[in-house]
Amino acid sequence: MADEQQVPQADDIVRVDGLYKKYAKKANWAVENVSFAVRAGEIVGLLGHNGAGKSTTLRCLEGMLPFEKGSISICGKNIVKDPVGAKANMGFVTDDHAVFVKMTGMQYIDFMADVYKVPQGERAARLAALEEIFSLGDSIHNLIASYSHGMRQKICMMGSLIHKPRLWILDEPMTGLDPRTMRAVQDFMLSYAKEGNGILFSSHALGTVAKICDRVVLIRKGKQVSDVNVKEIAAQNPQFDFEEYFLQNERQA
Amino acid sequence: MKDRLDFSLLGALLRKNRQERAAAFKKGNFNAVGFIFRVLLTLVLIAVFVVFFGEFLEIYLKVETGGAADTSARLYEVLTIVYAAVLIAMIVGAISQINRALFSADDIKIMSALPVGAKTLYVSKLITIYLSQLVFALVCVSAINLTAAVHAPQGGTFYIFTVLACLFLPLLSVGVASVLALPFHAVKTALKDRFVLSFIVITVVTAALLLVYAWLLRGVKELLLGDDLRYFFNESVMASVAALVSALVPANFIAGILLGRNVLVGSVAVLAALLVCTVLSLFFIRLILARAMQSRISGGGNAVRRKKGLKKQHSPLAALMKKEFLMIFRTPNYMFSYFAVALVVPLMVYFCMSIGSSLVVRLIAVQCDLELAVFLSLLFGSLANVFCTTNISRDGAMFYSVKAMPVDPKTVIFSKVLLCLVVTALSQLLSAALLCVTGYLSVPYAFFLFAVGALFGFAQICIATRIDFSYAKFSTEPDGEIKESGNTVSIMIVAGLVISFLVGGAVVLIRMMFALRGLAGQFAYLTFVVAGVVALVSAALGYFFLMHNLKVRYYRFSGGWL
Numbered sequence A: 001m002a003d004e005q006q007v008p009q010a011d012d013i014v015r016v017d018g019l020y021k022k023y024a025k026k027a028n029w030a031v032e033n034v035s036f037a038v039r040a041g042e043i044v045g046l047l048g049h050n051g052a053g054k055s056t057t058l059r060c061l062e063g064m065l066p067f068e069k070g071s072i073s074i075c076g077k078n079i080v081k082d083p084v085g086a087k088a089n090m091g092f093v094t095d096d097h098a099v100f101v102k103m104t105g106m107q108y109i110d111f112m113a114d115v116y117k118v119p120q121g122e123r124a125a126r127l128a129a130l131e132e133i134f135s136l137g138d139s140i141h142n143l144i145a146s147y148s149h150g151m152r153q154k155i156c157m158m159g160s161l162i163h164k165p166r167l168w169i170l171d172e173p174m175t176g177l178d179p180r181t182m183r184a185v186q187d188f189m190l191s192y193a194k195e196g197n198g199i200l201f202s203s204h205a206l207g208t209v210a211k212i213c214d215r216v217v218l219i220r221k222g223k224q225v226s227d228v229n230v231k232e233i234a235a236q237n238p239q240f241d242f243e244e245y246f247l248q249n250e251r252q253a
Numbered sequence B: 001m002k003d004r005l006d007f008s009l010l011g012a013l014l015r016k017n018r019q020e021r022a023a024a025f026k027k028g029n030f031n032a033v034g035f036i037f038r039v040l041l042t043l044v045l046i047a048v049f050v051v052f053f054g055e056f057l058e059i060y061l062k063v064e065t066g067g068a069a070d071t072s073a074r075l076y077e078v079l080t081i082v083y084a085a086v087l088i089a090m091i092v093g094a095i096s097q098i099n100r101a102l103f104s105a106d107d108i109k110i111m112s113a114l115p116v117g118a119k120t121l122y123v124s125k126l127i128t129i130y131l132s133q134l135v136f137a138l139v140c141v142s143a144i145n146l147t148a149a150v151h152a153p154q155g156g157t158f159y160i161f162t163v164l165a166c167l168f169l170p171l172l173s174v175g176v177a178s179v180l181a182l183p184f185h186a187v188k189t190a191l192k193d194r195f196v197l198s199f200i201v202i203t204v205v206t207a208a209l210l211l212v213y214a215w216l217l218r219g220v221k222e223l224l225l226g227d228d229l230r231y232f233f234n235e236s237v238m239a240s241v242a243a244l245v246s247a248l249v250p251a252n253f254i255a256g257i258l259l260g261r262n263v264l265v266g267s268v269a270v271l272a273a274l275l276v277c278t279v280l281s282l283f284f285i286r287l288i289l290a291r292a293m294q295s296r297i298s299g300g301g302n303a304v305r306r307k308k309g310l311k312k313q314h315s316p317l318a319a320l321m322k323k324e325f326l327m328i329f330r331t332p333n334y335m336f337s338y339f340a341v342a343l344v345v346p347l348m349v350y351f352c353m354s355i356g357s358s359l360v361v362r363l364i365a366v367q368c369d370l371e372l373a374v375f376l377s378l379l380f381g382s383l384a385n386v387f388c389t390t391n392i393s394r395d396g397a398m399f400y401s402v403k404a405m406p407v408d409p410k411t412v413i414f415s416k417v418l419l420c421l422v423v424t425a426l427s428q429l430l431s432a433a434l435l436c437v438t439g440y441l442s443v444p445y446a447f448f449l450f451a452v453g454a455l456f457g458f459a460q461i462c463i464a465t466r467i468d469f470s471y472a473k474f475s476t477e478p479d480g481e482i483k484e485s486g487n488t489v490s491i492m493i494v495a496g497l498v499i500s501f502l503v504g505g506a507v508v509l510i511r512m513m514f515a516l517r518g519l520a521g522q523f524a525y526l527t528f529v530v531a532g533v534v535a536l537v538s539a540a541l542g543y544f545f546l547m548h549n550l551k552v553r554y555y556r557f558s559g560g561w562l
Helices: A054-061 A083-088 A105-115 A120-134 A137-141 A149-161 A179-194 A206-212 A230-236 A242-251 B007-025 B032-060 B071-104 B107-111 B118-151 B156-191 B195-225 B235-247 B251-258 B263-298 B316-329 B332-364 B369-390 B398-403 B409-437 B443-470 B487-516 B525-547 B550-556
Strands: A012-021 A031-039 A043-047 A069-074 A090-093 A167-171 A198-202 A215-220 A223-229
Touching (some): A012 A054, A012 A198, A031 A054, A031 A069, A031 A198, A031 A215, A043 A054, A054 A069, A054 A167, A054 A198, A069 A083, A090 A149, A105 A137, A105 A149, A105 B316, A120 A179, A149 A167, A179 A198, A206 A230, A206 A242, A215 A230, A215 A242, B032 B487, B071 B118, B071 B156, B071 B235, B118 B156, B118 B263, B156 B251, B156 B263, B195 B332, B316 B332, B316 B409, B332 B369, B332 B409, B369 B409, B369 B487, B369 B525, B409 B443, B409 B525, B443 B487, B443 B525, B487 B525
Parallel strands (some): A031 A223, A043 A198, A043 A215, A090 A167, A167 A198
Antiparallel strands (some): A012 A031, A215 A223
16 A cells, blocks of 8 residues: 655645654654645544654644644645744644633633634624534533533534634544534534545544545654555455554554 | 541652652752742741841830839730731631642542542641641741740740740641631632622722731831830730730740740640640541532532623734633632732722821931832832733643634733733722822822833733743643742742832932932932833833744743643
């Protein structure tokens, strides 16, 4: 299974080239020479064992962490040269569900809409559409401090989508969600990608990855192992077992 | 199974508590400069106390009752009152520590799932609290007793009992605090999520404490303005002191034992108090722990707020300022440290002005209200602005999330500075207006005071934010609240005090110098020049310090975690 060649394409929503990241006082690279792209309409899974460098890669992409070498561009805008422009096209959900707990859910959505400059006239409709999927109900008027893990996850997702980003980045999105919401989120991811947006997410839920991802980028000890089109492979080989493929890659380490 | 005290587990829990405390001194986490400032600040406070207490003792020990001086009786009275004050401070501290350890600390949740008995867990917490109280008692009691011994030499038993007092006082404070911890928690829970009510209660309590402080200051003023300080302590005042001392149980017994007065009765009373405290604290163990476990597991209430729809569109700066405001207003500790303190600063300035104004005239025969007002505004304003040293740390992990949003670094940092500036400016405006209304300052002088205060406030906010940017320390508490003041706080307190004394002292000295030569009128403008120029330069320097290389530092920021 040959990896895809990384040739810049016009419909690249995100493009990562030769990314290197090292944490202070650590000898090894946390991320070493990682390159991949997410194109319009694609769902890309970022996989790897715990501590492989998935979250670090995503945090560099989101502009949270500085990196030593390489380049990241979102919708053609370089994250270092034009950080505000690049971030305006992106919505993100972190694995720690960091959110302002002293706000109510509604105040948080309002805050995100203000920061991403969502026009006043479109807010109510967008919120209603998100409410359909995530169904927080009356809890949206409660303080986030009183939310359960899953509810925080939902409000983070709602906040990250209020501005309809071209790129949606999620770190471990399915953790803590109830089965109904998990299914709703999966369906939403598929339809959102179909609208021409890109989705990049990290996960350990191989079933979900196999089901919704177009491509998968595998990272091991900070290094990129492969970048494969799982949909194509599965189409060519009906016996393809994604879980076995992943574990085989891990064993080769 | 009966809940017994498991000593091997107790050792493990104490080791865990010690390791957690020692983490702050580990390489990488240890801020040597801040630590030195902290130690220096403590030493300065002790030195100031020792000097003033010594001066007071010098006068008070000579006070006569019934026509005769009784040094031993006077010392007994002083020590009783001071021990009572120390004990009250320790009890208040212990209540807060018990609440924090049992209701806020994350480890209770983990411990409740481990095979650790409730009694063992609570005792381990109490021992840790006792040890921190012991350190406080050692510092306070030794400073008090050594100063007392210098002015009224004592025998060897006094020193032996001093050590015993240090050991017993924390037992009493922790025992009493155990009893009061639950009612305190109940009040806290009742006020939880009732932010406006909390704000009113906190501000009123702070203002009430301030009235007590003002009353004490007035007493000091009376003492200092008296022709002979001993006349202040006339027969009626001394009778009130005696009545107060006899009511201050068990502080009076502890003072009695130290001075060899009714040692037997005192010892029995103190031992009885210890016994009662121990029994009460043991009785409350089960009650407090059950409540603590319950509240930690259930995660507290689920306050529903008024259902409000989406608001009208705001700019990112306004949205970030609103976020900052909500974060402070809805966290009781933050609300007190900043909003309530900033609101009572004008009262503090006014009280000190009302005392200081006539005092200065009496002592040096020079009217220097504006200069004194500048000094007081800077002093109290700087203490309120110390809160800004957590401008970055307060955000915790969310600081990174904000970094990932399409907002310019200047907007993010300005939202913090601007909110603080609004609070500071309001506080300074109220101070100036209060002094103007009460006749201490004319309108132009009040306006000048406001401008100087606001400019210094701006400088301090910028510097505090910049320092926190370099040494940000995010909270590891589950709610992300910063509960312990870091070393940056000590640095900013010391810097604020130094600047206030330097600028305030300089304008007062200049005024005095020219007034004594009869040139006060001709050189009145010097106060405006000195204070105005220094304020402007400070504001400009503060702004430059914060803004220099801000963009690069913001995008390269990767600190905050321990």
